[in-house]
Amino acid sequence: MNLRRKGIVIMVLGFKILYLFNLFSMYFTKLGYFIIFICQCYFSFSQSANSVGSGNSIDFDSNDDRVNLGPVLNNLTLPLTIMAWVKPNPQTTINPVFSSSSAGSDWHGIWLHVASNRVQAAFADGDGGFGTASRRVKVCNYTNLHNDWFHVSAVIVNANDIKLYVNGIELPGSYNGSATQLVNNPTGEADIAYHERGPSSPIVHFNGGIDEVRLWDVALSESQVRDQMCRQVLASEPGLIAAWDFNEGNASNTINDVKGLLNGTRIGGALTELSSAPVGNxxxxxxxxxxxxxxxxxxxxxxxxxxxxxxxxxxxxxxxxxxxxxxxxxxxxxxxxxxxxxxxxxxxxxxxxxxxxxxxxxxxxxxxxxxxxxxxxxxxxxxxxxxxxxxxxxxxxxxxxxxxxxxSCSAPGILPPLFSSCNQVQINLPATVSSILWNDGDTSRSRTFYQNGTYILTGVNQNGCGFSDTVFVEILEPNFNPMPDVKVCDSVIIDLGSDLLSINWDNGSSNPQRVIYNAGTYHYEAVPCYRLHRFRYFYSPTNIFG
Missing domain, CATH: 2.60.220 (Chondroitinase Ac; Chain A, domain 3)
Structure with a gap:
């Protein structure tokens, strides 16, 4: 039984053991250690969502864990690039990182595998079952690819052009198999940490950690592979089909594609944990x-x-x-x-x-x-x-x-996070701030802003501590419609509604409603933005003779 994946059930068992411990104190040492182990496993089960730096990763148990994407990648064409950060546990049998189109009867789609002594990537044509004739594989030897994070990438262009990289360095390798084209199974399912490989070894799951899986419909160059290694991917990047950063918490069974298109499902209790891969913005x-x-x-x-x-x-x-x-x-x-x-x-x-x-x-x-x-x-x-x-x-x-x-220097924030005002925003820094420098190069203590934007201020406060502070400037716009000119026979009731504040009519009234009996031009001021609005009222006597 996988103890980490069964946290709630095991916790109940832990309480039973604690009860036995109270009855049989002679087993204090053994039972004590067992209960501590159970508690640690239980609390690690609750890793929350985290997108800072490398955020979270998923630990797969090699038994039944995977992320299933469904039959969503059966229109792939070459060239393609697949990459991921992996932290495999030691083993010389294959560890499947990604497969695009698993099927029960033939090799299909593309895949990327690792092991302690090699990396391999392939495409298949779905012809000839699970024999070598239906696939084209490149294998590159590597020493001690386990117990640490490694960035692995496969750039698949054609049968004679498959490049494999570990940590941004291309590896020499050899080919086997005779497939010449990529064929997808119409119902074949894509998976992370799983590959269906035929009757001799039908169920293969990854053993270790995976983070930042990314799939591209272009052949990335060596420099582009290196560009992607240690930074978070942007959903808008050209050629990106999908990317999964695993930053969801354990409470979520949905594993999101950063583009929001090809979300996957956690299967088998794969455990989310803090990632230790080297990734920033x-x-x-x-x-x-x-x-x-x-x-x-x-x-x-x-x-x-x-x-x-x-x-x-x-x-x-x-x-x-x-x-x-x-x-x-x-x-x-x-x-x-x-x-x-x-x-x-x-x-x-x-x-x-x-x-x-x-x-x-x-x-x-x-x-x-x-x-x-x-x-x-x-x-x-x-x-x-x-x-x-x-x-x-x-x-x-x-x-x-x-x-x-x-x-530990006391350097409290100088600015509130948001300044909102009409037409312009005035910011005046206290006299206790020195060495003033705004991110646009201005060094003024008093500034007037006329456009929305984010501004960064650095300086030294009254305690002699350097500080950095950020403020967003928002220029407000009026959210009410102008009053049309009015033409009536007797009188008119003007109702400004409940959205305006600080109403000030030309007669000094602050009431949103006003009854007007005489023709003329009237105006009011109101918040937001204290905009002045004028309108005219025309008196038109009723024609009693029709």
């Missing part, structure tokens, strides 16, 4: 001989990060997450700071140096420290000793780490 990288150069990213007015890989590094990625970390245990996030960085070295044995600089006006002496953690799923951050001055330099860093500014 934006990234940059260097490979080969270029990896000896500095790799740089920055957030304007706040910080700049430079990564220097040790000589001989195969490749290195630097990414930024544009949201505060979900888990902030072990660090104190400064007010207004909404980002952190991560570094991923392609080779786990190759090191790098991180140089993290705070920029003016955010930098304050003896205030901020640099905190790090191994990855998105780490339970706590650890702070390096010493303050920014204004930089922190640390060498001999490991394969994958994330970095964030930490500080």
């Amino acid at each position: 934006s990234s940059t990288y260097l490979y080969g001989t270029q990896s000896a150069l500095p790799l740089n990213m920055q957030q304007a007015q706040i910080d700049a990060v430079s990564i220097q890989a040790d000589p001989g590094t195969d490749g290195i990625h630097l990414y930024r997450v544009d949201f505060p970390p979900v888990n902030q245990t072990g660090m104190s996030l400064p007010n207004g700071l909404n980002h952190y960085y991560g570094v991923y070295s392609i080779n786990p044995n190759q090191k790098f140096t991180v140089d993290y600089n705070l920029t003016t006006p955010f930098y304050s002496p003896n205030i901020y420290e640099l905190a790090y953690r191994n990855h998105n799923a780490s339970p706590t951050w650890v702070t390096f000793p010493g303050f920014f001055g204004p930089s922190v330099n640390r060498s001999n860093r490991g394969r994958h780490e994330e970095y964030v500014i930490s500080g």
Whole structure:
């Protein structure tokens, strides 16, 4: 029985064991450990939705877990690209990452498999059952592809052009099988972490973690594969058929396609957990001989990060997450700071140096420290000793780490999150704020805005703490219709309704209703936007003679 997937049932069993423990204290040690194990499994069952950084991933048990997409990919044509982050458990038999068109009688569609010692991708023509004649496979050897996150990609163009990448590096390989075209089964179902492979091995499920599965109807280049590795995908990207980031919580059986078109269904109790894959909102990288150069990213007015890989590094990625970390245990996030960085070295044995600089006006002496953690799923951050001055330099860093500014400096927000006003918005900063710098380069203490927009302010507060604050400016428009000119015989009742505030008629009345007996021009002012509106009233006597 898979203990992690049966959390509720096992919890009941745990209480029964606790009862036995009270009766038979001689078994204290064994029962105590068993109950602790049960509780840990139960609480891990409740992972909530999370889209910050790499967010969540799914752990598949190799028994009955998968994500079924249904018969939705039976119109695929070459070229195609399929990619994913995978964390397989050790095994030399195949681990199916993705298959597009499983059927019970023949090879169909495309698929991507991994194992501890290889990666393979294929397409099939549905002719000849499950023999080699109905498929075309490329196999690339790889050492120790397990117990860690690896980015795997297959670019399938034709029978003699299938490229396989691990961590953005193309692998040499060999072909087998004689299929020459891709044929889909009209009723074949697409799956993540599952592939139906014929009578000799009909049920094959993935064993380990999967994250960020993406399918494209174009042949991505090597640089495009690397571009996709360490950043979240956008639904609007050209050529993207579908992508599944697994950021839903365990409570959801629906696994959403980021484009909202090809949602899947969780089957077998596949467990959602925090992902430790290296993924941010934006990234940059260097490979080969270029990896000896500095790799740089920055957030304007706040910080700049430079990564220097040790000589001989195969490749290195630097990414930024544009949201505060979900888990902030072990660090104190400064007010207004909404980002952190991560570094991923392609080779786990190759090191790098991180140089993290705070920029003016955010930098304050003896205030901020640099905190790090191994990855998105780490339970706590650890702070390096010493303050920014204004930089922190640390060498001999490991394969994958994330970095964030930490500080206990009291730097409360200066601005409310929203300024709304009519025609224009006036913002006046208090005299206690110094070193003022807006994201458009303005340094004024008092500003007038005439257009909607998001504005970022950095400066130093009365405590000497650097801060960053964001405000959205909204210029309001009137939401009422102009009053038409009126022509009546006797009198007219004007009713402005209940939507307007601060009504001010030309006679000083604030009542939304007004009875007018005399011809003339009348006006009122009202919120929103204190717009002045004039209208005319014409007196027309009744013709009593018809």
